[in-house]
Amino acid sequence: MRIAFIGLGHMGGPMAINLAKGGHDVVGFDLVQAATEPARAAGVTISGSAAEAVAGAEVVITMLPAGRHVISAYSGTPEAPGLLASAAPGTLFIDSSTIAVDDARQAHDLALAAGHRAMDAPVSGGTVGAEAGTLAFMVGGTDEDFAVAEPILAVMGGRIVHCGASGLGQAAKVCNNLILGITMIGVSEAFVLGEKLGLTNQALFDVASNASGQCWALTTNCPVPGPVSTSPANRDYQPGFAGALMAKDLGLAEQAITSTGVSAEIGLLAAEIYRRFADGAGAGLDFSGIIEDIRRTSDQ
Ligand code: NAD
Numbered sequence: 001m002r003i004a005f006i007g008l009g010h011m012g013g014p015m016a017i018n019l020a021k022g023g024h025d026v027v028g029f030d031l032v033q034a035a036t037e038p039a040r041a042a043g044v045t046i047s048g049s050a051a052e053a054v055a056g057a058e059v060v061i062t063m064l065p066a067g068r069h070v071i072s073a074y075s076g077t078p079e080a081p082g083l084l085a086s087a088a089p090g091t092l093f094i095d096s097s098t099i100a101v102d103d104a105r106q107a108h109d110l111a112l113a114a115g116h117r118a119m120d121a122p123v124s125g126g127t128v129g130a131e132a133g134t135l136a137f138m139v140g141g142t143d144e145d146f147a148v149a150e151p152i153l154a155v156m157g158g159r160i161v162h163c164g165a166s167g168l169g170q171a172a173k174v175c176n177n178l179i180l181g182i183t184m185i186g187v188s189e190a191f192v193l194g195e196k197l198g199l200t201n202q203a204l205f206d207v208a209s210n211a212s213g214q215c216w217a218l219t220t221n222c223p224v225p226g227p228v229s230t231s232p233a234n235r236d237y238q239p240g241f242a243g244a245l246m247a248k249d250l251g252l253a254e255q256a257i258t259s260t261g262v263s264a265e266i267g268l269l270a271a272e273i274y275r276r277f278a279d280g281a282g283a284g285l286d287f288s289g290i291i292e293d294i295r296r297t298s299d300q
């Protein structure tokens with residue numbers, strides 16, 4: 001298939017490379033030329049403009065930083081035509097960026113109004129998953145479009161879940177990361193409390209990992225060094241999943257909580273706690289480094 005891939009950064013670069021390795025004819029574009037080099041070296045054709053990249057493509061995949069980038073790339077400017085105006089009618093647009101549910105629905109509506117088809121397909125799995133082709137995709141769109149998209153996404157991912165209509169892929173991502181952010185804070189508070197009470201981290205881990213406190217934040221991404229040797233805590237909190245990305249995703253959760261009026265007090269607090277963490281030293285650390293903030297701000 002002829003696929004245009006727009007946004008060849010940390011995630012988009014390896015995803016485009018996997019599509020090319022999978023036998024697709026991939027034409028990539030990024031505003032920053034340096035970002036295009038690894039993809040070019042691995043068989044992705046690099047085009048000089050977004051419009052050129054999408055000309056003749058059957059599918060357009062975007063992997064951009066935030067909602068405003070997706071909407072402006074779709075819409076273009078008076079000087080430069082956007083992706084929607086440059087693509088052949090009926091092109092399937094798949095946005096894999098992590099953006100607000102409302103922005104995803106707006107992008108979808110813009111694509112449909114321009115005579116195209118559109119889906120949201122955000123991912124989890126980070127750069128490691130992008131390189132290994134093991135990303136989890138959460139997809140929003142029609143059954144018919146999902147049938148076309150699934151084999152393409154399968155080249156870049158392991159698990160692909162059709163979550164429902166447009167916007168619901170982003171909804172699933174935001175809800176999952178809300179659970180993750182809250183549970184990591186909970187696990188971290190419990191370890192610091194255990195330390196204050198005289199418990200060893202290993203003893204608390206041995207109990208909680210086999211009891212009702214069991215969760216991914218504890219048993220895979222354990223915020224203290226020792227109990228899980230592969231967790232970022234064992235390497236000075238090098239990510240992993242960076243605090244800046246958790247702060248971003250919880251900001252999207254906060255937007256969704258506010259726009260729906262859900263009474264999610266802990267979720268809003270978690271968003272605030274991670275915003276503080278990312279504004280301080282935590283932006284480039286794994287999000288489990290939040291435990292250091294909790295320890296530091298606890299009474300001595
Ligand atoms: P990145 O900043 O490395 O890459 C984004 C790329 O988009 C950059 O190279 C930038 O130059 C390019 N870009 C911006 N506007 C453009 C435009 N109009 N046209 C063409 N290129 C444009 O970011 P990333 O880490 O690859 O993340 C991309 C998306 O994936 C984000 O929404 C992020 O939240 C999400 N995500 C990231 C991770 C991760 O671990 N990095 C994990 C899951 C989801």
